[in-house]
Amino acid sequence: MLHKRLKWTSAAVPLTLSAALLAACGGNSNNGGASASASASASTPAAGSPAASGASAGASAADTAAKPDTSKKVQLNWYVLGDAHADTPKVMDEWNKMLEKDLNATVKLNFTSWNDWQSKYNLLLASGEKIDMVFASSWANYYKYAKQGAFMDLTGLLPTYAPQTWKEVPQEDWDTATVGGKIYAVPNTNPEYTPNGLVYREDWREELNLPEIKDLDSLEAYMDGVKKNKKGVTPIGGKAWNEVYTLFTDYYDFKVYGGEGSVIASSSYDNPRDIVEYPFTPQFEEFVKRMKTWADKGFWASNTLSQQTEAGDLIKAGTGAIYWRNAPGAGGFITDVSKTNPDYKLAYFPFTRFHNYAIPTLPMANAMAIPKSSQNPERSLMVLDKLRNDPTYFRLMTYGIEGTHYSLEADGKTMDTPPAGMTVSKDWKPYDITSWGWRYQPNMLQTKGGWDGMDALNKEFAAESKPNIFDPITMDYEPVKSQVAAVNQVFKQYGQPLMMGLVPDPEKALETYRSKLKAAGVDKILDYVKEQANAYFDEKGIK
Amino acid sequence: MKMEKSTIAFNAIGYVFLSILSILCLVPFLVIITGSLSSETDIIASGFQLIPKHFSLDAYRAMFTNPAQIYQAYKVSILVTVAGTAVGLFLTSMAGYVLSRKEFKYRNGLAFYIYFTTLFSGGLIPWYILIVNYLDMKDTYTSLVVPGLLSAWNIILMKNFMKSIPDSIVESAKIDGAGDFRIYFRLILPLSTPGLATIGLFMALGYWNDWFTANLFITTDSKVPLQFLLYKILASASVLKTSIAGNLSPNFQPPTETLKMAAAVVVTGPIILLYPFLQRYFVKGLTIGAVKG
Amino acid sequence: MIGFFREVARNRVLFLMIAPALLFFALFSYIPMVGVYYAFTNYSFDGGLFGSPFVGFDNFKFLVSSGELVTLTRNTILYNIVFILLSNFLQLVCAIFLAELPGRWFKKTSQSVMFLPFFISFVLVGAFVLNLFSSQNGLVPSLMAQLGLPHYDFYMHTAPWKYIIVFFHVWKGLGYGTVIYLAAIMGFSEEYYEAAKIDGANIFQRVRSITIPMLVPTFILLILLSLGGILKGQFDLFYQIVGQNGSLFNSTDIIDTYVYRSLAVNFDIGMGTAAGLYQSLFGMLLVLCVNYIIRKTREDYALF
Structure with missing residues (x-):
């Protein structure tokens, strides 16, 4: 009875607009640590930079061949994910003032907001709306969109209009942005590690004399101890899916292709060519049986799959004991809890310790691209070049206005938030927009007062680092898209309850799951992935 | 008695x-x-x-950290609701009236023409392309009002309400020499108050509750209506369910449970008063009395 | 053709009055309908709507390949039939009471109160359901424990969810639908009732023999209007209450939630449009049949 016209209109793409849960592969994070080596700045442009003399008012005829023409004033329409900060208009005013002087352009920065960002992103590209620059990412279907022709080919434009970026981004990073021999995006430059792991209550572990967490057994002992001794505590409160799923893939070292709904994986880092359907492995059987015992012990609630509450919120409320985070996210969470619950002691167990290696995040996980509909790709690239390489532009756009949103420490690379002389109040919020796409490590600032365990972790990861050989495999799944859709749905209907131990009989449920997967055409996807991945491994000489 | x-x-x-x-x-x-x-x-x-x-009072405090934005959003919502309902009600009642006139030969065909739009649609993408690329309505107030002006559902309901007005009234007015528009405006409208009140209420509620259009078309903060403002806050939590969550800075604050509830209260706000106000039009005998008197 | 122009000339004013509505639907509904062609193409940004390669019915495959389409369609239709009938019945009863009862204050208050659920978003409804039925500290299991009933975990059984979903659907639209019936009753001539009173009919008889028969056309109209959308809609209701809880899908899965799960990770314009087209065509077929039957029996009640 609540029909609205809009409901009808949107009927043919009914769900994407309610799309909330959109699994994506890969992961990246906030400030990974920066070592500033400032290059050009707004006031003293680097010599030889084509953008150097800004507006071409004084450019001589001879120069115009080398210097892009900026005589026409343009307004660029940019889109990034997420929401604006209340002060974004102010920041953009400042930014545009500089930009107008230097490049005779202004930028209108638009945000998709976090709700339904994926469907809006899709709509922006599919509608051919005039957009000059947009966030792009391997986890936002970059490879699929690039293959379908949503983005503009930048290969020929980059050396002329973004020369500094073109020079400084390493070739292997450009490779990850290359589809069919053409570059469609400018990847960010911020090497970092974002492995999965669990935050837990170290104070409880010590109090209850439980073993240190280093494997599945000690993890079980910890949860068991907490469950038995802490009344009213559910070890993984709220929705426990992320915790359990990442535990599964990382404990057995399965390298899953194509994000969460997929069941195709290399059996381990060392055997990239051994590509399997993991639900058919003995490891999976062992795991789901174990999870059944965990669920029966009450490590999570029987309605965990319907829950919306974050396990982390329950830690803060005192009724939870475990929370899935990637390493930088864990750092942020621990810092946050140290403010809200100073009496708690939290620790972090990264899953890299199961197999003692870490993989750096793919550069293409965060990038900026130019949609095909853009009217001003040249100017957009020039602006991007400036944004990335000029610390004044970079910091204003990324961290806000100095003195209002942060203040710089004496070393020039650490920032205080809130700025010196201000206190955290309800009116002051840290300046924070999704600046991931143009990250450039030398220009990034480190936040003061972060979690002190972070540096040690990063050292640990760097010491055991292995090359990222999986994420650059660019598959778009076009030839098997109906099978992928069917498997996604079987995964949610049968796979998730099974992996969460929420079935009466895991053996029978496993059998059902396997037969439904076969019916959904999982073998076809396997063949496709094998073909694509092996071709890549051949090309790269990976055994 | x-x-x-x-x-x-x-x-x-x-x-x-x-x-x-x-x-x-x-x-x-x-x-x-x-x-x-x-x-x-x-x-x-x-x-x-x-x-x-x-x-x-934390939830309300959190919500009103930027009170200017909430007031602005209230303003936008009220403006859009009033404008949309006024124009929409006028057009709907005219269409409904025409379809209810038995001597109007093509009324069945046109009713089907209108109803068919509820059965069949080209989907969101072409609709979006039309509004953004051809009508150039992106980020305008017009985009909040115009695409929702008419609905087949409301027109057909309106026609149904007007059907119960005796034909004799129209016929006698015609004999007196009144034109079609005059009959509609002077006779039919006053006789249809319960129907107008109902449809008007639905339209107002529809505009008030509509976050979807703004979600698609509005990119400037000062043009955001109330529902979308709050929806953005509520739905931002959904991003935490994805692995993008790992990307978010520690500063990202998902909405608290209490904030979600405070949002529901704030949104319901003035619109809940609309109904008691309209109630005086839902009184039996009003219409008949008007005719006789 | 000539007849048409003569008609236009004769009823010029009437045509002018309906023209804005006709233009509106032409622009915002009929023109975008070309988009259904997406369902038959493999979308590419270079080609756009008409330049992308034609792939026939390939995009429909994912609906059929799981073999669940029949179950899903049946689920969707059954849920909607229950929604439509139960909602309309309760709304009708409420409207009759509101029209006949004395006591302005009571009626005003209860009517306003019944509108409240309309403003509660499904996100919050989902939170309510969790709080009511959670095995940990949910209200219902706690109450059952206090009454000495055996422990029952709602999230491990599929049976109760049908009723829970139906309840919240009816609950949310109660005030909204009641108004339509109430407005219809208000349009009825008081004379019928006066005459019935003189004949000595009591209030039950008056309701049964005057109000209800006169509401039948409205009732049928509302049912017909609802039928067109019988295969779509209510995504939020199911999604927020059941969520991603695969263990409950057996009795709570509808086409919308299924398509959502299928395409959430790797959205495809062609497949999304294909699903919508299936829903539209099925709904249209249903409406045309029902309308045909009604037209044969009681022409006045038919929609077109």
Whole structure:
């Protein structure tokens, strides 16, 4: 009875607009640590930079061949994910003032907001709306969109209009942005590690004399101890899916292709060519049986799959004991809890310790691209070049206005938030927009007062680092898209309850799951992935 | 006049029936109000309560950190609702009137033409392309009002309400020499107040509750209507369910449970007063009396 | 053709009055309908709507390949039939009581109160359901424990969810639908009732023999209007209450939630449009049949 016209209109793409849960592969994070080596700045442009003399008012005829023409004033329409900060208009005013002087352009920065960002992103590209620059990412279907022709080919434009970026981004990073021999995006430059792991209550572990967490057994002992001794505590409160799923893939070292709904994986880092359907492995059987015992012990609630509450919120409320985070996210969470619950002691167990290696995040996980509909790709690239390489532009756009949103420490690379002389109040919020796409490590600032365990972790990861050989495999799944859709749905209907131990009989449920997967055409996807991945491994000489 | 036994029984059943339903509708709302006034920890630890354990205004404080934005959003919502309802009601009632006229030869065909749009649609993408690329309405107030002006559902309901007005009224007016528009404006409209009130209410509610259009078309903060403002806050939590969550900076604050409830209270705000206001048009005999008088 | 122009000339004013509505639907509904062609193409940004390669019915495959389409369609239709009938019945009863009962204050209050659920978003409804039925500290299991009933975990059984979903659907639209019936009753001539009173009919008889028969056309109209959308809609209701809880899908899965799960990770314009087209065509077929039957029996009540 609540029909609205809009409901009808949107009927043919009914769900994407309610799309909330959109699994994506890969992961990246906030400030990974920066070592500033400032290059050009707004006031003293680097010599030889084509953008150097800004507006071409004084450019001589001879120069115009080398210097892009900026005589026409343009307004660029940019889109990034997420929401604006209340002060974004102010920041953009400042930014545009500089930009107008230097490049005779202004930028209108638009945000998709976090709700339904994926469907809006899709709509922006599919509608051919005039957009000059947009966030792009391997986890936002970059490879699929690039293959379908949503983005503009930048290969020929980059050396002329973004020369500094073109020079400084390493070739292997450009490779990850290359589809069919053409570059469609400018990847960010911020090497970092974002492995999965669990935050837990170290104070409880010590109090209850439980073993240190280093494997599945000690993890079980910890949860068991907490469950038995802490009344009213559910070890993984709220929705426990992320915790359990990442535990599964990382404990057995399965390298899953194509994000969460997929069941195709290399059996381990060392055997990239051994590509399997993991639900058919003995490891999976062992795991789901174990999870059944965990669920029966009450490590999570029987309605965990319907829950919306974050396990982390329950830690803060005192009724939870475990929370899935990637390493930088864990750092942020621990810092946050140290403010809200100073009496708690939290620790972090990264899953890299199961197999003692870490993989750096793919550069293409965060990038900026130019949609095909853009009217001003040249100017957009020039602006991007400036944004990335000029610390004044970079910091204003990324961290806000100095003195209002942060203040710089004496070393020039650490920032205080809130700025010196201000206190955290309800009116002051840290300046924070999704600046991931143009990250450039030398220009990034480190936040003061972060979690002190972070540096040690990063050292640990760097010491055991292995090359990222999986994420650059660019598959778009076009030839098997109906099978992928069917498997996604079987995964949610049968796979998730099974992996969460929420079935009466895991053996029978496993059998059902396997037969439904076969019916959904999982073998076809396997063949496709094998073909694509092996071709890549051949090309790269990976055994 | 003495009340008949059957009337007493009827009234008793009616009061009990309506009371039960009212309570079922009221209690959850009370729980929401209570929840919005509770402390976040209580909600997470022990669920919803009818009486707050620890009274707290945190949720409202969080919501009104930027009061100017909320007031602006209220303004946009009210403007859009008033403009959309006024124009929409006028067009809907005209269309409904024409379709209800029995001597109008193509009324069945045109009714189907209108109804068909509810059965079949080209989907969101072409509709979006039309509005953004051809009508150039992106980021305008027009985009909030125009695409929702008419609905087949409302036109057909309107036609149905007007059908119950006796034909004799139209015929006698025609004999008096009144034109079609005059009949509609002077005779039919005053006689259709319950229908107009109903459709007007639906339109107003539709505009008020509509976050979807703004979600698609509005990119400037000062043009965001109230529902979308709050929807953005509420739905931002969904991003935490994805692995993008790992990307988010520690500064990203998902909405708290109490904030969600405070949002429901703020959104309901003035629109809930619209109904009691319209109620005087839902009085029996009003229309007939008007004709006779 | 000539007849048409003569008609236009004769009823010029009437045509002018309906023209804005006709233009509106032409622009915002009929023109975008070309988009259904997406369902038959493999979308590419270079080609756009008409330049992308034609792939026939390939995009429909994912609906059929799981073999669940029949179950899903049946689920969707059954849920909607229950929604439509139960909602309309309760709304009708409420409207009759509201029209006949004395006591302005009571009626005003209860009517306003019944509108409250309309403003509660499904996100919050989902939170309510969790709080009511959670095995940990949910209200219903706690109550059952206090009454000495055996422990029952709602999230491990599929049976109760049908009723829970139906309840919240009816609950949310109660006030909204009641108004339509109430407005219809208000349009009825008082004379009928006066005459019945003189004949000595009591209130039950008056309701049964005057109000209800006169509401039948409205009732049928509302049912017909609802039928067109019988295969779509209510995504939020199911999604927020059941969520991603695969263990409950057996009795709570509808086409919308299924398509959502299928395409959430790897959205495809062609497949999304294909699903919508299936829903539209099925709904249209249903409406045309029902309308045909009604037209044969009681022409006045038919929609077109």
